[in-house]
Amino acid sequence: METIAVYWEPRIKTYGFTKVRGLSLIKFGLSSAQMSEAGLELWRLGDAGVEFYLILGQDLGGQGLSMQMLIRDQWEQKIVECVEQVISREPGGVINVIPSVGLIHFYGPHFGDRYGIADTVFDALAKGDVPLLAAGCSASSIYLVFPEERLSESEKILSEVFELPGS
């Protein structure tokens, strides 16, 4: 069964932006062979109450994943130690930590089913010249990671092209 929806919106409707500050973005690569071991080490961190705000991964040409993990800065050391245990066993493993980053995330009606949402986001941010560090769009949600000091500016730019409740 297929349902076709038509949206008449001067600006794309959202259910509101959520902003989070005080985060660290940890970037590392995992080979396919390291996946299960890394999973096990991350599972062990659960006992310490470590939580994530966002996890992203991109295929490395069939050789594994380039990973980005967004966490409260208080967990940075634990995550780095955990990842180091896994990637240090193979040559070339690098962990890159970007401290003091912020997150804006939001969702809207049927975002997962509509074209043009990502285009609106990336066009607005490019015009506004805001440095985006990472982005994920899945399950009707948009997650955008910025340097923390550019978070308010980024929110302003996005609010010009997306409608917020009550605006």
Next chain:
Amino acid sequence: MKKIRIEGIKLSEELFQLNILRHFHSKDTLRHFCRILASNKINIPFLSTAYFGEEVQLVCCMSAEQKAKVQDLINAEASLGGCVEFIPSTGLLSVYPHKSDVRVLGLSLFALGRARIPIHGLASSLSALTLVTDYGRLDEAAEVLQEYLELPPGQRPFRPQFRITQSEIVKGR
């Protein structure tokens, strides 16, 4: 290893994946790429991207029905030449809720890694952890995950029975 209770596992229809590997001029690449897709009314149900200085790395998935059209569009773009890779048949597996719990993430990577089921992409949302794998192994991936993640009694991984598509964007009446 004690199973973690979850509420559901959702499987997608057949998709294909497009990877942009460490391409230069990140800001314009992404903007240009998304503009091409939007102007051709192509939805991107999954996108995961990161920046490395002036380079961008991106994976995204789109409906398998759009594969030929997208390949034609991308092949016609000289600016993307040489850095685009296609994976012909992929699917999304979404586990929810993850509750920001690293154990759900860890067990998902552990289970699929141990079973040598490829993970082509990964992205979380507020509730769901979404993994991309080969479409032909989606059911197997869901079975493997259930060795460590426990669904409510009687519940099975599900595929949506209907699909919503958008016919037009009209900015103003």
